[in-house]
Structure formats: C-alpha cells, structure tokens
Amino acid sequence: MSETVGFIGLGNLGLPIASNLLDAGYSLTVYNRTAGKAAPLVEQGARLASCPADTVTPAGIVMTLLWDDESVESIVMSDGFLERLGTGGIHVGMSTISPEMAKKLAAIHAEHGSVYMEAPIFGRPEAAVARKLTVPFAGPEQVKERVRPILKAMGGEGLFDFGEEVGAATAVKLIGNFLIVSAGQSMLEALTMAEKNGVDPKPVVDMLTQTLFSAPIYQSYGKMIAEKQYSQFTQSKIPLKDVGLFQKTAQQVQSPTPISSLLHDILESAQKQA
Amino acid sequence: MSETVGFIGLGNLGLPIASNLLDAGYSLTVYNRTAGKAAPLVEQGARLASCPADTVTPAGIVMTLLWDDESVESIVMSDGFLERLGTGGIHVGMSTISPEMAKKLAAIHAEHGSVYMEAPIFGRPEAAVARKLTVPFAGPEQVKERVRPILKAMGGEGLFDFGEEVGAATAVKLIGNFLIVSAGQSMLEALTMAEKNGVDPKPVVDMLTQTLFSAPIYQSYGKMIAEKQYSQFTQSKIPLKDVGLFQKTAQQVQSPTPISSLLHDILESAQKQA
Numbered sequence: 349m350s351e352t353v354g355f356i357g358l359g360n361l362g363l364p365i366a367s368n369l370l371d372a373g374y375s376l377t378v379y380n381r382t383a384g385k386a387a388p389l390v391e392q393g394a395r396l397a398s399c400p401a402d403t404v405t406p407a408g409i410v411m412t413l414l415w416d417d418e419s420v421e422s423i424v425m426s427d428g429f430l431e432r433l434g435t436g437g438i439h440v441g442m443s444t445i446s447p448e449m450a451k452k453l454a455a456i457h458a459e460h461g462s463v464y465m466e467a468p469i470f471g472r473p474e475a476a477v478a479r480k481l482t483v484p485f486a487g488p489e490q491v492k493e494r495v496r497p498i499l500k501a502m503g504g505e506g507l508f509d510f511g512e513e514v515g516a517a518t519a520v521k522l523i524g525n526f527l528i529v530s531a532g533q534s535m536l537e538a539l540t541m542a543e544k545n546g547v548d549p550k551p552v553v554d555m556l557t558q559t560l561f562s563a564p565i566y567q568s569y570g571k572m573i574a575e576k577q578y579s580q581f582t583q584s585k586i587p588l589k590d591v592g593l594f595q596k597t598a599q600q601v602q603s604p605t606p607i608s609s610l611l612h613d614i615l616e617s618a619q620k621q622a
Numbered sequence: 623m624s625e626t627v628g629f630i631g632l633g634n635l636g637l638p639i640a641s642n643l644l645d646a647g648y649s650l651t652v653y654n655r656t657a658g659k660a661a662p663l664v665e666q667g668a669r670l671a672s673c674p675a676d677t678v679t680p681a682g683i684v685m686t687l688l689w690d691d692e693s694v695e696s697i698v699m700s701d702g703f704l705e706r707l708g709t710g711g712i713h714v715g716m717s718t719i720s721p722e723m724a725k726k727l728a729a730i731h732a733e734h735g736s737v738y739m740e741a742p743i744f745g746r747p748e749a750a751v752a753r754k755l756t757v758p759f760a761g762p763e764q765v766k767e768r769v770r771p772i773l774k775a776m777g778g779e780g781l782f783d784f785g786e787e788v789g790a791a792t793a794v795k796l797i798g799n800f801l802i803v804s805a806g807q808s809m810l811e812a813l814t815m816a817e818k819n820g821v822d823p824k825p826v827v828d829m830l831t832q833t834l835f836s837a838p839i840y841q842s843y844g845k846m847i848a849e850k851q852y853s854q855f856t857q858s859k860i861p862l863k864d865v866g867l868f869q870k871t872a873q874q875v876q877s878p879t880p881i882s883s884l885l886h887d888i889l890e891s892a893q894k895q896a
Contacts, residue, residue, distance in 0.1 A: 447819060470833065470834060482829070482833040482834065484829060506833060508825070508828075508829040510821065510825065513820070515819070515820075516819075516820070516821045519815070519816060519819045519821050520816070520821065520826055520829065522815075523812040523813075523815065523816055523826060523830075524830060524834060526808070526811075526812055527808055527809065527812055527830065527834075527835065528834065530804065530805075530808035530881075531804075531805065531808070531835075533881060534800070534801055534804040534805070534808075534881050535801065537800075537872070537877075537878065537879065537880065537881050537882060538797040538800055538801055538868075539797075540872075540877050540878065541793070541796075541797065541868065541871065541872040541875070541877040542793060542794070542797055544872070544875035544876065544877040545721060545789070545790075545793045545871065545875055545877075546787070546790070547784065547790045547793050547794065551782070551784065552794055552797060554782075555756070555758060555782040555794065556797075556798060556801065559744065559756040559780060559838075560744060560756065560798060560801075560802065560837060560838055560839045561801065561805075561837045561839060562836070562837045562838070563834060563835045563836045563837035563840065564833075564834055564836070565834045565835060566837065594812075594815065597815065597819065598811070598814075598815040598818070601815070601818035601819055602818065603811075603814050603815040603818040603819075604811065604814065605811065605815075606811065606884060606888060607804075607807060607808050607811050607881070607884065608811060610880060610881065610884050614880060
C-alpha cells in the first residue's frame with residue numbers, strides 16, 4: 349500500500365481498474381492523452397500528471413494500458429520517462445501488443461536499469477469494475493512479487509503466472525483474443541444457418557451454452573448474436589487489430605494461420621461496411 | 623416399459639445406449655450390419671434380428687443410429703420395414719444426417735401411416751455409458767410424449783425440445799458439430815503458435831478452460847491437443863462428414879459459409895495425410 353503507482357491510459361478498462369487501485373489504498377498518479385477522462389479519478393484522490401514521465405516515481409511502478417505497440421513505445425520513449433523510472437523501477441504493460449514489442453520494451457528497460465513485466469488483461473469493463481479479470485502475466489520473479497498485490501487488487505483471483513520470460517503472457521493474450529473472435533464468428537455462421545433454416549437461434553444458444561459450450565464467451569457472444577447486437581463487436585477496431593497481431597506473431601515463427609487469416613479478412617470487410 | 627423397441631446401429635454410441643435401454647427395462651430387438659457386435663446385448667437379453675424389418679413391432683418404436691443419409695434411407699426402404707411399422711409406428715432417427723434427408727424421411731413415413739421423429743445425439747461413448755448425452759429432438763407432440771421416457775433412459779437430463787418440425791433438431795446437431803470442429807481447429811492453431819513461441823501449451827489450456835472457455839469441449843479438445851492426441855480426431859471421417867453437411871445445409875438457404883468451408887478444406891487435407 350505504500351507504493352505510489354503511475355497509471356497511464358484511462359480508457360474503458362483503465363478507468364475502472366485505476367479506480368479499484370485507489371479503493372485498495374494505492375496512491376495513483378494518472379495520465380491520459382485526453383486529460384478530461386481523469387476527472388472522476390482526481391475526485392477519488394488521484395493526482396493528474398502533465399506528461400507520461402510525470403506519472404513516474406523513481407524506482408517506482410508505472411502501469412500502461414494503451415491501444416497498441418506504437419502507443420506503448422511512444423510513452424516509454426517520451427521525454428524523461430525511462431530516466432526518471434531508473435534502477436529498481438518497474439513498468440507493468442497491460443496492453444494487448446505483440447510479443448515482439450514486449451521483448452523490445454524489456455530490452456529498452458534493461459538498458460536503463462528498470463524492468464518491464466507484462467500483465468495483459470482479459471475482461472470487459474463490467475468485469476474490471478467487479479475485479480473479475482483474467483490476467484496472464486510474466487516477468488522476473490522478484491518484480492512479480494512486488495507487483496502481485498497490485499494485480500490482485502485490480503484482477504481478483506484470475507492471475508496466471510506464465511514464467512519469467514516476457515512475451516509469453518502477451519502471446520497468451522493474443523491466443524485468447526483469437527479464440528474469442530473465432531468462437532464469435534463461428535457462432536454467427538452457425539446461428540445464421542439456423543435462422544435461415546427456420547430455427548430460432550435463442551434456444552440453440554441456450555442448449556449449447558448449458559452443455560458443450562457452457563463458457564462465458566459463448567454465453568455472452570451467443571446472446572449478442574441472438575439479439576442482433578453482434579455487429580458492435582465486429583465493427584470495433586479491437587478484434588481486427590488483435591487477430592492481426594496473432595497472425596503476424598504466428599507467421600514470424602512459421603506457425604500456420606488458416607483460421608486467423610480468414611478471420612482477419614472477414615473483420616477487415618466488416619470494418620469497410622461499418 | 624411395456625414398449626418393445628427396435629434398435630438398429632450398434633456402433634460406439636449405439637452399443638452403450640442399447641445397453642442402457644435394456645438396463646432400464648425395455649425389451650430390445652437389435653440389428654447391426656455386422657451381427658457379431660450385438661453379442662454383449664444378446665447376452666444382456668436383447669433379441670437379435672435377422673434384417674432391419676425384423677426389429678420392427680407393428681405400431682411400435684424403432685430407433686436408428688447410423689452413419690449417414692444413405693445408410694438411414696436404405697434401412698427405411700429395406701424390404702418390409704415401412705409396411706411392418708405401419709399406422710401408429712414411430713421411427714426415432716438418432717444419426718447425424720442432413721435436415722433435408724430428415725424431412726424426406728418424415729414424408730416417406732407419413733405416406734405409410736408411421737411417423738418420423740429426430741433425436742440426434744451429442745456425446746462421446748463414455749457419456750453414452752454414463753447416460754449424460756445432449757439430445758436435441760423434434761417431431762409431432764404426441765409422438766414425442768411416447769418417446770420421451772426412452773430418450774430419458776438413454777440421455778439423462780440433457781433433452782432439448784426443438785418443436786414439432788422435423789429438420790430443426792438435425793440442423794442443431796450440425797451446428798453443434800461445426801462449432802466443435804471450429805473450436806478444436808482454432809485451439810490447434812492457437813496452441814501451435816504458443817508452442818512455436820516457446821510457450822508450453824498445457825498452462826495455456828489450463829488458464830483458458832478455467833476462465834473464458836470453461837466448457838467441456840475446450841477442456842477435452844484442449845487436453846487432446848496439448849497431449850498431441852488431436853490428430854485422431856481430424857483423421858476420423860466424422861468431422862469431415864458433419865462439417866460437409868453443415869456447409870451444404872447452409873448453402874441451400876444462401877447462408878454464408880466462410881469458416882465451415884475452410885474447415886472442410888482443412889479436414890479434407892488431414893484425411894489425405896492419414
């Protein structure tokens with residue numbers, strides 16, 4: 349609780365997570381490109397930083413929850429960020445980025461005496477509010493020990509340790525997001541077939557999600573599809589970006605990508621229709 | 623219990639199901655193309671029929687659990703089958719066939735005074751032994767009422783009524799099998815990517831199946847993939863046949879098939895490598 353934590357990125361997930369850390373007693377210094385978003389946190393006791401480096405306490409912990417590789421890298425490379433963090437400092441990356449970038453960030457931090465660890469987050473904003481996130485994480489043992497109470501304060505019981513090598517948890521995050529998109533698009537294809545055959549999709553979803561597919565993903569996406577709310581998801585830029593990262597990461601190690609490549613094409617078309 | 627039931631098709635699922643019906647007190651007359659497979663059932667008290675029509679009690683119930691459209695149709699059209707079943711007779715089709723064939727069988731039976739109802743089965747042989755099957759079913763209300771105790775004796779609590787129109791439950795069965803194949807192949811693609819990135823697939827499966835994908839299908843197929851036992855499944859002819867039926871059924875109603883078409887291609891290649 350004595351930690352002062354820097355928190356950068358106050359989007360749909362960042363806001364409730366930062367709020368839960370404040371509730372847990374952490375002192376937070378927050379930064380967001382659009383500063384206005386920080387207002388509820390400032391009211392809750394957070395300090396608003398004027399630039400990314402201003403969130404950093406020397407030898408402290410700073411967390412980022414941003415859009416993509418480039419946005420995380422630009423924060424790390426911003427004026428004074430690495431210099432201020434310095435020896436003993438920890439950067440906890442929570443964004444969905446490429447394992448390649450995660451390793452690059454680890455190397456950059458190592459050059460400056462600080463350590464990068466990864467803790468990307470599975471969960472919708474409601475799950476963040478409820479502290480029911482799934483968080484695969486990886487990084488050097490000592491660093492994880494220091495960060496674990498913070499992860500627990502934001503994620504609850506859903507912490508999964510993927511070892512010391514940075515990149516592993518990020519790969520796991522891409523795997524999860526690819527499987528989510530695959531499950532969603534497959535259900536869309538299946539339930540469209542049902543409907544066009546005169547079979548109401550709702551009881552189909554009910555049966556599947558009570559039996560073979562009794563998992564949160566099938567329950568929530570099945571409901572969205574049956575209620576014609578699913579295009580919100582395919583037209584968002586997130587699945588397209590994440591399936592693209594999965595595909596690129598697989599291709600870099602000559603791992604076959606038939607399904608992810610097809611899904612990427614499908615999502616790209618959905619974007620054009622949006 | 624007073625029903626004498628005909629049971630045709632004693633494969634990996636048929637055998638344990640027939641055995642459970644005998645245990646439940648039904649008198650069974652069984653038939654299988656390879657008669658030797660019936661031996662344990664005969665020992666348990668079943669009568670062995672010499673031909674399909676010989677399983678039929680006039681105005682009785684006869685159940686089929688066979689390989690495909692053609693094998694079910696050939697039983698129904700075999701000498702004396704329809705004539706013997708006659709008015710008040712019920713044929714319960716449990717095979718995974720096309721909705722088109724299910725409707726055709728319903729029409730053929732109607733011409734002969736008998737009724738066809740469908741009750742295709744989800745479940746591995748172990749689940750059949752344990753009476754933990756998932757059984758979507760459809761057919762005329764009165765017929766379902768008479769058959770329901772039999773379905774319960776074989777499937778337990780997993781019965782799902784999809785209305786009176788034959789074809790609906792068969793479509794649902796194809797949907798389920800398509801989603802199973804899609805989940806399996808997507809996990810294979812995902813876990814291969816993990817492994818080639820130096821990430822052990824086992825803890826990845828553990829995390830996913832404890833959280834977002836906490837469903838029986840992901841648990842059993844994830845385990846198979848992590849233990850390198852999955853090619854048994856892709857090299858079996860069942861997923862190829864069923865994804866093909868899904869695809870054909872969808873195409874007949876102009877429902878898009880991007881994922882099922884890709885999966886069909888992938889499974890066809892896997893067959894060639896088998």
